[in-house]
Amino acid sequence: SNFFSKKFIELSKMGGDIRRIFMLGQKLKLNNPDIDLIDLSLGNPDLEPPIQINNLLIHLLSSYEKGCHRYMDSAGLEDARTFLAAELTKSEKVKISSNSVYLTVGAAGAIQILLRAFLDKDDEVIIFSPFFPEYIPYAENFGAKPIIVKCDDTHQPIIQDFEKKITNKTKVVIMNSPNNPSGIAYSRETLESIISVLMKRKEKNGQVIQLLSDEPYSRVIYKEEKITPLLSLYRNTWLVRSFSKDLGLAGERIGYIAWRNEPAFAEAQNAFRNSSRVLGFVSAPRLMQRLIPMIYNTKIDVKIYEKRVESFVKILRTGGIDVKLPDAGFFVFPKTPIVNDRKFCEDLVNIGVLCVPGSAFGSPGYFRASLTQEQDKVELAAHRIIEFTKSNNY
Numbered sequence: 001s002n003f004f005s006k007k008f009i010e011l012s013k014m015g016g017d018i019r020r021i022f023m024l025g026q027k028l029k030l031n032n033p034d035i036d037l038i039d040l041s042l043g044n045p046d047l048e049p050p051i052q053i054n055n056l057l058i059h060l061l062s063s064y065e066k067g068c069h070r071y072m073d074s075a076g077l078e079d080a081r082t083f084l085a086a087e088l089t090k091s092e093k094v095k096i097s098s099n100s101v102y103l104t105v106g107a108a109g110a111i112q113i114l115l116r117a118f119l120d121k122d123d124e125v126i127i128f129s130p131f132f133p134e135y136i137p138y139a140e141n142f143g144a145k146p147i148i149v150k151c152d153d154t155h156q157p158i159i160q161d162f163e164k165k166i167t168n169k170t171k172v173v174i175m176n177s178p179n180n181p182s183g184i185a186y187s188r189e190t191l192e193s194i195i196s197v198l199m200k201r202k203e204k205n206g207q208v209i210q211l212l213s214d215e216p217y218s219r220v221i222y223k224e225e226k227i228t229p230l231l232s233l234y235r236n237t238w239l240v241r242s243f244s245k246d247l248g249l250a251g252e253r254i255g256y257i258a259w260r261n262e263p264a265f266a267e268a269q270n271a272f273r274n275s276s277r278v279l280g281f282v283s284a285p286r287l288m289q290r291l292i293p294m295i296y297n298t299k300i301d302v303k304i305y306e307k308r309v310e311s312f313v314k315i316l317r318t319g320g321i322d323v324k325l326p327d328a329g330f331f332v333f334p335k336t337p338i339v340n341d342r343k344f345c346e347d348l349v350n351i352g353v354l355c356v357p358g359s360a361f362g363s364p365g366y367f368r369a370s371l372t373q374e375q376d377k378v379e380l381a382a383h384r385i386i387e388f389t390k391s392n393n394y
């Protein structure tokens with residue numbers, strides 16, 4: 001593989017923990033073909049999209065119009081943008097127009113477009129741990145430097161640490177609430193403190209820091225009131241959303257960026273058109289853009305994820321494992337009963353449970369279970385984990 005660039009090989013080191021667990025699982029399966037391996041390692045949502053999706057797609061394909069598969073405005077179809085702008089104006093409590101919405105290839109594509117548009121070499125990007133592991137190579141790919149700020153035991157960012165880590169080079173803060181891997185939504189208090197630090201920085205130094213709020217789990221929250229609309233609190237907020245989780249469309253790659261409709265951001269949409277051209281996305285998948293307005297107001301049944309999460313947490317707690325109850329989605333992020341989270345997860349492979357060590361997310365001493373299996377499997381995995389923990393006297 002010596003034809004790959006040095007930079008690329010460096011970036012590829014990300015994901016090593018997840019790969020190692022996967023390989024160990026493969027090896028175990030090879031040696032014990034009958035083992036009932038419960039894979040809680042990958043964040044691939046298993047709930048199917050709302051049932052009407054197939055008929056809607058058939059309808060879209062049968063109402064064929066000339067040109068409906070062509071290139072289009074990179075920002076997305078006007079109808080889809082207008083629809084989302086109206087929905088977001090209601091939910092985010094600020095004015096958003098079709099000119100302040102940009103359709104993307106999932107949340108991942110949205111983050112690329114924003115980082116390409118904002119980052120210069122040696123800029124600093126603040127990321128709160130635990131974090132979505134891809135953020136590190138995403139920032140490094142543009143020559144920027146990820147700066148990690150830790151969360152406390154309740155998975156809320158430590159504000160003093162955040163304040164200390166801001167420098168003149170800080171260009172972007174990436175925030176992800178509700179969070180992968182913790183499943184926790186940052187509290188209103190935490191968010192207001194983060195924003196107050198950013199505003200203070202602007203007042204004192206004239207430094208405007210961009211807040212990239214990555215929210216693919218916002219619509220799989222169990223209690224609506226746990227969501228704090230950020231766009232209304234901080235002007236330079238760039239909201240990133242996708243339909244991978246709430247509509248179960250992860251493989252169809254559709255998401256968007258939204259920001260305030262203000263004269264100061266008049267250039268943004270055009271900048272993102274250039275950004276997606278540079279990156280080669282060109283635009284988000286067109287068929288999915290036509291689908292979204294038809295299906296936006298339905299969702300997968302979030303209760304199913306919530307029930308899995310509740311039973312998993314309940315069983316782990318009976319075994320003395322320290323775990324916070326998530327606010328959204330299908331991830332649970334318990335403390336490992338031994339210090340070495342990598343060893344703990346490797347040992348779990350031998351009892352037929354695949355989980356990812358917290359180190360993969362910048363938080364050693366924890367492990368992530370992705371509850372993307374049926375309820376009975378999830379419960380069986382939890383029982384295996386506590387039996388293993390007890391038999392080792394952890």
Ligand code: PLP
Binds near residue numbers: 105242
């Ligand atoms: N951001 C976070 C925090 C995620 O967990 C994921 C996917 O797991 C993504 C972004 C990427 O989402 P998408 O499928 O919409 O690109």
